[in-house]
Amino acid sequence: MSERYDPQAVETKWQAQWERRGTNSWTEAALRNAKDPYYNLMMFPYPSAEGLHIGNLYAYTGADVNGRYWRLMGKDVFEPIGFDAFGIHSENYALKVDKNPNDLIPANIANFTRVLKRFGGMYDWNHTVNSTSPDYYRWTQWIFLKLMQAGLVERREAPVNWCPSCKTVLANEQVIAGLCERCESPVEQRELPQWFFRITDYAPRLLANLDHIDWSDVTKKAQANWIGRSDGAEVDFAVKGREETIRIFTTRPDTLFGATYMVLAPEHPLVETLATPEQRDAVGSYRESVAKQDLVERQKVDKNKTGVLTGSYCVNPVNGAEIPVWIADYVLMGYGTGAIMAVPGHDSRDFEFASAFDLPILRVIAAPGEEADTPLAEAFVGDGTLVNSGEFDGLTVADGKRAIVESLAARGVAEAQVNYRLHDWCVSRQRYWGPPIPVIHCQRCGPVPVPEEDLPVEHPHLDDFRPDDSGVSPLARAKDWYETPCPRCDGPAHRDADVTDNFLCSGWYFLRYPSTDREDMALDPQLTRKWLPVDCYIGGNEHAVLHLMYARFLTMALSDMGEIEFDEPFTRFRANGLLIRDGRKMSKSRGNVIVPDSIIDRYGADTMRLYLLFLGPYEQVADYQSRGIQGPHGFLNRLWQCAVEAVAGDPDPTVERALHRTIKQVSEQVPTLQFNTAIAAMMEYLNVARAGGRKARKAEVEPLLVMLAPFAPHIAEELYSRLGNDGGLFETARWPRYDEAKTAADTAEMAVQVNGKVRGRITVAVDLAEADVIAAAKANENVARHLDGKQLRKTIVVPGRLVNLVVG
RNA sequence: GCCUGGGUGGCGAAAUCGGUAGACGCGCCAGACUCAAAAUCUGGUAUGGGCAACCAUGUGAGAGUUCGAGUCUCUCCCCAGGCACCA
Numbered sequence A: 001m002s003e004r005y006d007p008q009a010v011e012t013k014w015q016a017q018w019e020r021r022g023t024n025s026w027t028e029a030a031l032r033n034a035k036d037p038y039y040n041l042m043m044f045p046y047p048s049a050e051g052l053h054i055g056n057l058y059a060y061t062g063a064d065v066n067g068r069y070w071r072l073m074g075k076d077v078f079e080p081i082g083f084d085a086f087g088i089h090s091e092n093y094a095l096k097v098d099k100n101p102n103d104l105i106p107a108n109i110a111n112f113t114r115v116l117k118r119f120g121g122m123y124d125w126n127h128t129v130n131s132t133s134p135d136y137y138r139w140t141q142w143i144f145l146k147l148m149q150a151g152l153v154e155r156r157e158a159p160v161n162w163c164p165s166c167k168t169v170l171a172n173e174q175v176i177a178g179l180c181e182r183c184e185s186p187v188e189q190r191e192l193p194q195w196f197f198r199i200t201d202y203a204p205r206l207l208a209n210l211d212h213i214d215w216s217d218v219t220k221k222a223q224a225n226w227i228g229r230s231d232g233a234e235v236d237f238a239v240k241g242r243e244e245t246i247r248i249f250t251t252r253p254d255t256l257f258g259a260t261y262m263v264l265a266p267e268h269p270l271v272e273t274l275a276t277p278e279q280r281d282a283v284g285s286y287r288e289s290v291a292k293q294d295l296v297e298r299q300k301v302d303k304n305k306t307g308v309l310t311g312s313y314c315v316n317p318v319n320g321a322e323i324p325v326w327i328a329d330y331v332l333m334g335y336g337t338g339a340i341m342a343v344p345g346h347d348s349r350d351f352e353f354a355s356a357f358d359l360p361i362l363r364v365i366a367a368p369g370e371e372a373d374t375p376l377a378e379a380f381v382g383d384g385t386l387v388n389s390g391e392f393d394g395l396t397v398a399d400g401k402r403a404i405v406e407s408l409a410a411r412g413v414a415e416a417q418v419n420y421r422l423h424d425w426c427v428s429r430q431r432y433w434g435p436p437i438p439v440i441h442c443q444r445c446g447p448v449p450v451p452e453e454d455l456p457v458e459h460p461h462l463d464d465f466r467p468d469d470s471g472v473s474p475l476a477r478a479k480d481w482y483e484t485p486c487p488r489c490d491g492p493a494h495r496d497a498d499v500t501d502n503f504l505c506s507g508w509y510f511l512r513y514p515s516t517d518r519e520d521m522a523l524d525p526q527l528t529r530k531w532l533p534v535d536c537y538i539g540g541n542e543h544a545v546l547h548l549m550y551a552r553f554l555t556m557a558l559s560d561m562g563e564i565e566f567d568e569p570f571t572r573f574r575a576n577g578l579l580i581r582d583g584r585k586m587s588k589s590r591g592n593v594i595v596p597d598s599i600i601d602r603y604g605a606d607t608m609r610l611y612l613l614f615l616g617p618y619e620q621v622a623d624y625q626s627r628g629i630q631g632p633h634g635f636l637n638r639l640w641q642c643a644v645e646a647v648a649g650d651p652d653p654t655v656e657r658a659l660h661r662t663i664k665q666v667s668e669q670v671p672t673l674q675f676n677t678a679i680a681a682m683m684e685y686l687n688v689a690r691a692g693g694r695k696a697r698k699a700e701v702e703p704l705l706v707m708l709a710p711f712a713p714h715i716a717e718e719l720y721s722r723l724g725n726d727g728g729l730f731e732t733a734r735w736p737r738y739d740e741a742k743t744a745a746d747t748a749e750m751a752v753q754v755n756g757k758v759r760g761r762i763t764v765a766v767d768l769a770e771a772d773v774i775a776a777a778k779a780n781e782n783v784a785r786h787l788d789g790k791q792l793r794k795t796i797v798v799p800g801r802l803v804n805l806v807v808g
Numbered sequence B: 001g002c003c004u005g006g007g008u009g010g011c012g013a014a015a016u017c018g019g020u021a022g023a024c025g026c027g028c029c030a031g032a033c034u035c036a037a038a039a040u041c042u043g044g045u046a047u048g049g050g051c052a053a054c055c056a057u058g059u060g061a062g063a064g065u066u067c068g069a070g071u072c073u074c075u076c077c078c079c080a081g082g083c084a085c086c087a
Helices: A009-019 A028-033 A054-072 A088-096 A101-118 A136-150 A199-212 A217-225 A252-259 A278-292 A348-357 A395-409 A507-516 A525-531 A549-561 A596-603 A607-614 A626-644 A653-667 A675-689 A699-708 A713-722 A770-779 A781-787
Strands: A037-042 A076-078 A155-164 A169-170 A186-198 A229-239 A245-250 A261-266 A310-315 A320-326 A340-342 A414-420 A437-440 A444-448 A493-495 A536-538 A572-576 A579-581 A623-624 A745-755 A755-767 A792-798 A802-808
Touching: A009 A101, A009 A572, A009 A607, A009 A713, A028 A310, A028 A525, A037 A054, A037 A525, A054 A076, A054 A186, A054 A579, A054 A607, A088 A101, A088 A607, A088 A675, A101 A596, A136 A155, A136 A444, A136 A507, A136 A549, A199 A217, A199 A229, A199 A414, A199 A549, A217 A549, A229 A252, A229 A320, A229 A395, A245 A252, A245 A261, A252 A395, A278 A310, A278 A320, A310 A507, A340 A348, A395 A414, A414 A675, A507 A525, A507 A549, A596 A607, A607 A626, A607 A675, A607 A713, A626 A675, A626 A699, A626 A713, A653 A675, A653 A699, A675 A699, A699 A713, A745 A770, A745 A781, A755 A770, A755 A781, A770 A781, A770 A792, A770 A802
Parallel strands: A037 A076, A037 A536, A261 A320, A536 A572, A579 A623, A745 A802
Antiparallel strands: A155 A169, A155 A186, A229 A245, A229 A310, A229 A414, A261 A340, A310 A320, A437 A444, A437 A493, A745 A755, A792 A802
């Protein structure tokens, strides 16, 4: 190897070395016997045909630095990787290029593996997961069956989200502002029998546990927001002249006296009954027009309110007032009871509707200074006291809520109620590329779970796997596979032709990694106990309400079934920021995508890793600006020169002080993921160590190499061995320690302020008495000029930092 | 509309238990090496004024607290992300 830094040669050499020595991988026995386990996880990629995205590598580099750091701290670090290869994303791409995913995926995985090795991740290639492999999806199906046994799976005919382009149903989480998450088509509503996981059973726990897991705040807030707890009450309104009552949900029972009409969702089951003969036609055509809307249209907040009268009237239980019942599309069947009492005086949507249809608007809350008859120009939603509310007048909003619910509850027409926005997880997909749902539909027995010993239900190979609009999965076309006898009665039956949502595959992969050597069970109890839950998980926040929510739910469910002993999968989660390019999102259509291979070819993986983490704070948006890569590249070149020319001898005191300060800072900042400033500190230290062209001492360089090793593992290994160390840095070295006493200097430069403005600087001994510091400050020429002829009123000394002389 | 982040040089950013604003890096300028260029190395680089010493201004806007505010308080504005007719 030449004396010049040659990244390609160094990186090839050390990657081969690690592989040969098994530096990063575990045997099954070693996994079982690990003394101080640390499970370092990153989100397994979807192996696209375009290749690994630099954004993935941004996340992986940070996570890998964390894993390598803990390894140097002496932990037994398990850092697995795998491939999330089932799912609509892979299938849609295959359709686009007119190939079969069965052929595409293996090639993509091979390409991803190549780049992941090239980038220098500390991956254990002995424990990988491929979600499309039968020895993985067998256990995905097993989890489905387990959930079924636990009563957490339901087959329901319900209005579901249908993507007309992907031709499948979608979970709520996969609908972004009314559009399909994958193809951005407007999503329609369809009534179809589907499989649901009862994640809503876990809503209270999913929310409550957020308080005691160490996760990024943004992620926790997004989850809390998505779960969407709201406290209120359900109230029954009698229908005038009929037996039925309408149950509504409200968070504002204090405004019951202000209810001037009722609204049902157009899909509400009572609509048929309540429509009077005169209104029947109008109601029918309104329901039809609503049914035709896609979600984008229906969810537009700024469109004009529409609705029609049913012709029926309800009786307000607080005062006996008779109020008309309307139907309108601003009330949703999927939330609460699908019916509301409308209080236009104190709800802006009701106000808008009442204004449009000329309905009465009553004030029942008054802010301080307002009278009971102060007119309302808009809905008043603020705090205040109750007015026009009979015996409840004068109560605060909070007291009014309590008192009114109590009084109605005593009559049996209301009860306090908590609602969640979270919906049950619709998991069936009418697509080809996923694990088949392990259920057989028997003409006599109905849906029958596939017996565990018959798993996996192998995914049949189809040449024509194109989805259609029928709502039936393409798998039904594989007749030999589809038609099968009932496992219970042996009568005629067929398999469930749907596949499960890809998020079921990714919802438990981290549980599997330690157990991949086991073919006879999903989770080895001993290994699971040793390695899980995950110590640190790093990944993009776009999965806050998708993957991360589902993984938590599945973990809780498996925990309740006794399959595992913890109910939160990730002890610590950190969301890395989004990687953008020159201020804009990277996308193929903009043509501003960075291809990792090209960066590694030109600068090497070490420079790329260092540069990605030097861009800015890891947990915030990072802007990739191509020209900036010169900085870290030059740094590694200077480090190379400095290290190969390093000489023996004791460290210079100035350099040694800088070293101890650097170790202190980097040791504090790496575990908290403040990578950019940790790198800056190491750069600064190198500048000190080679200042004025001096030759650095080996003892000055070696600790720097160890600190840099998580960031730039290849060059660190090479230089470490060139300094005369055998056996490999990651196998023999330990994270350097600093001595607090050696971080301190004898003298300090202090700023001298006069009335808060810096007028001079003095260099004094750190232990100089305060009086002497003040004297030295006054002696400064420029300071003296500013003090001249003025009365000194006050003196403030901040030891080692500044002196402020206040004059009047 | 609600919930998160964030707003600091030409650019990416540092510094927030209140204490020298701009560390580190990019870019730019000058110099060295070179026939020349690239690469590399050295020095400079917030803005305005001044030969300089220095002076004034400066962390989205405005007010406040303080000896002292990028940092704390109040009122706004803007950008990014999430949620959104959720009653």
